[in-house]
Amino acid sequence: MPLLSEEDRKAIRGHFDLMTKDVKVTLTRAPGKCDTETILNELNELSSRLTVEVVESTDKDQMLPSLSIGDSGRVLFKGIPSGYEFSSLLTGIIDTGRDEQTLSDETMAFLDNLQEDLHIRVFVTPSCPHCPQSVVLAHRLAGYSDRVVAEGIEANEFQELSMKYQVQGVPRTVINETFAVEGSQPEPYLIEGLKRHMGIEKDA
Amino acid sequence: MSFKIEIGAVNSGAGSSENSYQLVIAGGGPAALSAAIYAARYGIKHLVVESWQPGGQAALTAEIENYPGFSSVAGSDLTNAMKQQATAAGAVFVMETVESAEEKNGKILIKTDLGQYTSDYLIIATGAAPATLGVPGEEKYYGRGVSFCATCDAPFFKGKKAIVVGGGDSAVKEALHLTHVVSELGLVHRRDKLRAEPYLAKKLVEHEKVTTWWNSHLVEVTGDDQGVTGVILDTPEGRKHIETNGVFLYVGTVPATEPFKSLVDLDGKKAVVTRNIVGTSNPRVFAAGDVTNNGFRQVVTAVSEGARASAAIFELLENEE
Numbered sequence: 238m239p240l241l242s243e244e245d246r247k248a249i250r251g252h253f254d255l256m257t258k259d260v261k262v263t264l265t266r267a268p269g270k271c272d273t274e275t276i277l278n279e280l281n282e283l284s285s286r287l288t289v290e291v292v293e294s295t296d297k298d299q300m301l302p303s304l305s306i307g308d309s310g311r312v313l314f315k316g317i318p319s320g321y322e323f324s325s326l327l328t329g330i331i332d333t334g335r336d337e338q339t340l341s342d343e344t345m346a347f348l349d350n351l352q353e354d355l356h357i358r359v360f361v362t363p364s365c366p367h368c369p370q371s372v373v374l375a376h377r378l379a380g381y382s383d384r385v386v387a388e389g390i391e392a393n394e395f396q397e398l399s400m401k402y403q404v405q406g407v408p409r410t411v412i413n414e415t416f417a418v419e420g421s422q423p424e425p426y427l428i429e430g431l432k433r434h435m436g437i438e439k440d441a
Numbered sequence: 442m443s444f445k446i447e448i449g450a451v452n453s454g455a456g457s458s459e460n461s462y463q464l465v466i467a468g469g470g471p472a473a474l475s476a477a478i479y480a481a482r483y484g485i486k487h488l489v490v491e492s493w494q495p496g497g498q499a500a501l502t503a504e505i506e507n508y509p510g511f512s513s514v515a516g517s518d519l520t521n522a523m524k525q526q527a528t529a530a531g532a533v534f535v536m537e538t539v540e541s542a543e544e545k546n547g548k549i550l551i552k553t554d555l556g557q558y559t560s561d562y563l564i565i566a567t568g569a570a571p572a573t574l575g576v577p578g579e580e581k582y583y584g585r586g587v588s589f590c591a592t593c594d595a596p597f598f599k600g601k602k603a604i605v606v607g608g609g610d611s612a613v614k615e616a617l618h619l620t621h622v623v624s625e626l627g628l629v630h631r632r633d634k635l636r637a638e639p640y641l642a643k644k645l646v647e648h649e650k651v652t653t654w655w656n657s658h659l660v661e662v663t664g665d666d667q668g669v670t671g672v673i674l675d676t677p678e679g680r681k682h683i684e685t686n687g688v689f690l691y692v693g694t695v696p697a698t699e700p701f702k703s704l705v706d707l708d709g710k711k712a713v714v715t716r717n718i719v720g721t722s723n724p725r726v727f728a729a730g731d732v733t734n735n736g737f738r739q740v741v742t743a744v745s746e747g748a749r750a751s752a753a754i755f756e757l758l759e760n761e762e
Contacts, residue, residue, distance in 0.1 A: 320445045370493035420583070
């Protein structure tokens, strides 16, 4: 039985029809089939713009399954994109397949002037309805700037990492090990907070 | 682990490129989704401006047992089904946050973080956000033991101690959800009896993992650099320090009315004052669900009010023609 219902497929097709560019999603997984591969194959049937590549890994230190959306290698999701994180996966695919830019001018100016690379980790759980906002924002920042790598991380699946980053609530966004914010932060708040942390003046 | 599909939070940028409507519905919870289903079916030219909280507070409820037709349903499953139904009916959504709304040239002008829309009518269904206690440690340890969402954060407290503060339906439902995960659960309530449905209240109070603190107030959340370590309670037996790793707060809600305060009358608790259930002080503005002062805050009443609001606007539009 397919994971996607006919209603889901119809709704997703509607979103995928907005894509104007081809998008490749690369799944790196442990040996053996997994639900993430099944769902990606079902998504693959819904748009000619989408291709799915599956890479098998036996590296026990790698966070698997791992998804990379697009060719940049900067828009990532670690873990099974289940529950609300399925929405993050879909939005990531659609964003990558569109030319339209949704970030504000202020955010783009901030990214254009970055003097250091940013590694954004957004810890989430599948049952958190407001988590996709944080994952999608991080993915959009990474989609725009080649100085940004953004990972959505399913906190339950990677408990050691979650403990390392003191995750006791989601979403928790950690940037470059040094800056962390709790809860869903709208784009201007996240960028302003990050600017303050980096010592960048508001109007710089 | 089964693969669960939630597409209610997809933000594809789809929606409409137009900015003039007969009706704008602000909100994303049951009241807004019900209003959207009815508006779409009535053929009203509409737009649903939902913020980034798909499903509203209902989606944060682990289990809903009092919505007719379902003995037990996850709040997120119920609201996801509502959104699918609305989409299938032709409802148009954008995922934007309303920043302000005002009357201009006989229309309602709604400004969001990404754009602006004019509309003949507006339904405010923006729900309510969790209230805070304002006690020391609450803000400091938010996300590090202090939580407003057991559904989201319960997995981090597996085998640990937690307390829930509150006595209403939400507090009790989420406390019951937590009993599946935690080793011990304290329930702190300012009265000597829970306000929640007696069936749920009895189930919780009799649970073997639960200790109750009646007539008690949380006065401080304590912690260290790892997060929450305990709470200080004012109890009838005096001040007590209780060890806990998690503090889940369900002490009421604050209606999300800030963008609409110049448009409609609000009561002292910032709720939209309604007339005839869904009308407001402004004839072009209606309100539905937890954002109103209607009192009984349930999914079943929110969907009813959403439907009534769209029906009332349909009638007004018909009479205008």
